[in-house]
Amino acid sequence: xxxxxxxxxxDDDDLDRVFRALADRxxxxxxxxxxxxxxxxxxxLAAPFEMSLPAVSKHLKVLERAGLVSRDIxxxxxxxxxxxxxxxxxxxxxxxxxxxxxxxxDALARFVEQDDAP
Amino acid sequence: xxxxxxxxxxDDDDLDRVFRALADRxxxxxxxxxxxxxxxxxxxLAAPFEMSLPAVSKHLKVLERAGLVSRDIxxxxxxxxxxxxxxxxxxxxxxxxxxxxxxxxDALARFVEQDDAP
DNA sequence: ATAAAGTTAAACCATATGGTTTAATATTGC
DNA sequence: GCAATATTAAACCATATGGTTTAACTTTAT
Numbered sequence: 279x280x281x282x283x284x285x286x287x288x289d290d291d292d293l294d295r296v297f298r299a300l301a302d303r304x305x306x307x308x309x310x311x312x313x314x315x316x317x318x319x320x321x322x323l324a325a326p327f328e329m330s331l332p333a334v335s336k337h338l339k340v341l342e343r344a345g346l347v348s349r350d351i352x353x354x355x356x357x358x359x360x361x362x363x364x365x366x367x368x369x370x371x372x373x374x375x376x377x378x379x380x381x382x383x384d385a386l387a388r389f390v391e392q393d394d395a396p
Numbered sequence: 397x398x399x400x401x402x403x404x405x406x407d408d409d410d411l412d413r414v415f416r417a418l419a420d421r422x423x424x425x426x427x428x429x430x431x432x433x434x435x436x437x438x439x440x441l442a443a444p445f446e447m448s449l450p451a452v453s454k455h456l457k458v459l460e461r462a463g464l465v466s467r468d469i470x471x472x473x474x475x476x477x478x479x480x481x482x483x484x485x486x487x488x489x490x491x492x493x494x495x496x497x498x499x500x501x502d503a504l505a506r507f508v509e510q511d512d513a514p
Numbered sequence: 515a516t517a518a519a520g521t522t523a524a525a526c527c528a529t530a531t532g533g534t535t536t537a538a539t540a541t542t543g544c
Numbered sequence: 545g546c547a548a549t550a551t552t553a554a555a556c557c558a559t560a561t562g563g564t565t566t567a568a569c570t571t572t573a574t
Binding site for chain 2: 561
């Protein structure tokens with residue numbers, strides 16, 4: 279079993295990759311396409327974009343390394359699917375901060391800020 | 397007023413900046429520090445990190461440009477605070493995908509069950 | 515006035531990113 | 545066998561990123 283520290287580093291690595299993958303509108307558009315219209319092969323996924331096929335292929339690989347896309351290779355056709363699990367990790371990370379943006383708890387946020395003063 | 401298309405591009409720009417800002421563990425640690433212990437000046441924020449002060453200063457600027465940190469300048473002291481608004485945008489973006497990861501199989505099972513019911 | 519403190523600016527470096535174009539590699543179909 | 549299809553690999557380019565060190569700037573304190 280991994281030490282807690284090592285697992286924590288892994289978690290950080292995972293979040294790095296997932297947030298990095300999400301930080302590009304082309305990749306977000308690819309995820310959206312997969313979510314709305316389901317799995318598709320690389321050529322289909324690349325068609326709506328103005329960039330070259332290799333560019334989209336590289337974007338898909340970034341998504342795949344982040345665990346956000348899975349790939350089923352059948353002959354020469356690579357069928358890509360949405361793999362939403364890492365988004366649950368994002369949600370988990372985000373949930374820690376929910377109290378800070380929820381409007382009802384704005385007062386709490388201010389209180390914490392003031393509580394920091396001597 | 398902006399056209400819908402222009403506003404959408406702005407949204408994409410915002411998400412690009414926010415996801416990019418979150419894609420670094422040092423910056424996530426800074427946000428966590430601000431959330432847990434409240435506002436602090438740059439030197440205080442930089443202290444726990446092994447990197448140089450200018451490096452942390454640059455990370456803070458990335459967070460600030462993403463809207464995740466606000467800065468109050470008083471003399472030579474820059475007090476940084478968590479600015480959680482953009483995290484609500486992340487949550488909004490993410491919520492579209494929640495049906496895909498929140499017990500998708502359970503939901504499908506319930507659907508099939510209902511469909512089978514007399 | 516001078517020194518110290520808090521912060522950023524500048525210049526620099528190595529590596530990553532996002533794109534291109536031109537191969538190369540498999541697989542399928544005639 | 546041969547051509548077309550689906551995809552990646554490679555080489556390349558421009559720019560961004562994350563870090564460094566040294567310098568500059570402003571404010572505070574003695």
